Every structure is written in C-alpha cells, then in structure tokens.
Amino acid sequence: MHRLTGLLLSLVILCGSTCAPALAEDKTIVVFAAASMKNALDDVDAGFTAKTGVKVQASYAASSTLAKQIEQGAPADIFVSADTDWMDYVVARKDINVPTRVNLLGNSIVLIAPKDSTIGNVTIGPGFDLAKLAGDGKIATGDVNAVPVGKYAKAALEKLGAWQAAAPKFAMAESVRAALTLVARGEAVLGIVYSTDAKVEPGVKIVGTFPADTHPPIIYPVAATTTAKPEANDYLSYLKSQAAKTVLEKYGFDYLIHPTS
Structure with a gap:
C-alpha cells in the first residue's frame, strides 16, 4: 500500500x-x-x-x-x-x-527620405516628377507585384503619371520594413512606405503624403x-x-x- x-x-x-x-x-x-x-x-x-x-x-x-x-x-x-x-x-x-x-x-502612404537629406517637403499631385526628385539615387518600396505597399505605391504613381519615368530607379524590397531600412541607411534617397512605418523610424523623415484618391483604400x-x-x-x-x-x-x-x- x-x-x-x-x-x-x-x-x-x-x-x-x-x-x-x-x-x-x-x-x-x-x-x-x-x-x-x-x-x-x-x-x-x-x-x-x-x-x-x-x-x-x-x-x-x-x-x-x-x-x-x-x-x-x-x-x-x-x-x-x-x-x-x-x-x-x-x-x-x-x-x-x-x-x-x-x-x-x-493607413496612408508617404514619401520618405533619410533624416539628413537635403530634400524638403514636396507636394504630391498631378505633374509630380518622382524620377527627377530622385536624381541618380534609388527609390525603395515593397515589390510592386506582390507586397501591398509596393502595389499601393505603383497604383498612386500610375494615377499621377509618374510611374514610367521612375520605375527604373526602384529598389524592390521584400517588405515595407526592408524598404524603410534601405532609406534609413541612406542606401536609397527616397522611399514609399506607410505613414505608420515612417513614424517609428528615427532615421527617416516624411517629405510628402500621397493623396488618398491616387490609390485603392489601404x-x-x-x-x-x-x-x-x-x-x-x-x-x-x-x-x-x-x-x-x-x-x-x-x-x-x-x-x-x-x-x-
């Protein structure tokens, strides 16, 4: 027992x-x-x-x-x-x-630059020339064929008539956070990310906001x-x-x- x-x-x-x-x-x-x-x-x-x-x-x-x-x-x-x-x-x-x-x-999508960039605030609207603004540098966003932020970015630029000239300058990242990092490190002179991403990364600044009517609702x-x-x-x-x-x-x-x- x-x-x-x-x-x-x-x-x-x-x-x-x-x-x-x-x-x-x-x-x-x-x-x-x-x-x-x-x-x-x-x-x-x-x-x-x-x-x-x-x-x-x-x-x-x-x-x-x-x-x-x-x-x-x-x-x-x-x-x-x-x-x-x-x-x-x-x-x-x-x-x-x-x-x-x-x-x-x-959410909304914004144009960002490295925090110490000389690029100031820009108005994003009809006639916006993103390719000219980027100069010889790269523009970072998510893969425009798959990653949502990239799809929104491409849609907005097409609506504005700015996609064709800017397309060759794009660095396609695997996610929005990867694109954000490229800009924060200065590896891209500009980037298109969500406004919420820009707010949590001290290494970047918002230089413009894409009008909501230029892309599908986020x-x-x-x-x-x-x-x-x-x-x-x-x-x-x-x-x-x-x-x-x-x-x-x-x-x-x-x-x-x-x-x-």
Whole structure:
C-alpha cells in the first residue's frame, strides 16, 4: 500500500514537471501579421497576454509571404493582412474562417527620405516628377507585384503619371520594413512606405503624403484561420476593444470599426 502511494505521488510530481509546460504551451496563439504592424501589434499583444494569460507568437513579414505560408500549411491562428487582396487569396483557398473576417485598420502612404537629406517637403499631385526628385539615387518600396505597399505605391504613381519615368530607379524590397531600412541607411534617397512605418523610424523623415484618391483604400483585414485554436476568438475580440483601439491609433493607424468593449 505504501509502495502504491509512493508510486502515485511520484507520478503526480512527474506530471507536475512535465504536464504543466504542455498545458501552458496550449495557451499560445500564432499571429501572422503584415510587417508594418510590428511595433503597434507588439504592444497590443502584450496587453492581450496581460489580460488573458494567453501568449502570442507573432510572425511579421510581407502579407504576400504570409498568405503563401498559410496556403502551404503554416500553423497560424490569426492573419492580419495589409491589403484585402492577400486576405482574399487565402479565403479562396479555404484557409480562413470567413465569418471572423473584419476590416480593422486603415493607413496612408508617404514619401520618405533619410533624416539628413537635403530634400524638403514636396507636394504630391498631378505633374509630380518622382524620377527627377530622385536624381541618380534609388527609390525603395515593397515589390510592386506582390507586397501591398509596393502595389499601393505603383497604383498612386500610375494615377499621377509618374510611374514610367521612375520605375527604373526602384529598389524592390521584400517588405515595407526592408524598404524603410534601405532609406534609413541612406542606401536609397527616397522611399514609399506607410505613414505608420515612417513614424517609428528615427532615421527617416516624411517629405510628402500621397493623396488618398491616387490609390485603392489601404485596408488591413484580420481573420482567424480554419485551424485556429479557440483562444483566437478571444484575440479577435481584444482587437475590437477600446484598449486595442487606443494603442493602434497611438501608432497612427485609422481604426475602422466601433470598439465592442
């Protein structure tokens, strides 16, 4: 009897050291989010974890990259895209729990230069000559064929009649944050990024803002995947809260919904 009790006690102690971490691990969700979300979402995630005890493992990259990873079976619970096209892409492949989708945020695109650049403020409108402004230098943005910020940039420049002349000067980056870094390091004389990115990088300055009517609306949809853990619903609810709204607006995002809590 004593031996049986001792055995049971040993099993309890063993489970305490091995089972608890497994349970804790179950309280982690994986969020795939557009690179431009990093600073703001890191703060939102910290607030969510403090409130719920659920940890967030965030993976930031271009929305195009993340969408294709989800398509290939990457274990994401939440997808935050920087445009509706890439959310539509994963929806079409049956990887998104469609009823959970919401257009959460808006943004704007701006022209940036290194902080010590001699380029001053410019008015971006009809007749804007980006190629002339760049001179012999490079212009950085995301890949205009895939990365949302690049797609928005190309659309705006085409609308303004400035794309054809400027196109050869473009340095296509894998994400908006990579483009931001090229400008901050002085490896590109100009860049087109989101206004929220420019605000968190002290090495650059905003020299112009693209009018909203020159490109499709910049919308960040968010949704749970079809394989999401139950805690993903709590995360989506938190994104719709006043606490998340306050953080996201602090970083310059437009909050497109009314907070539900």
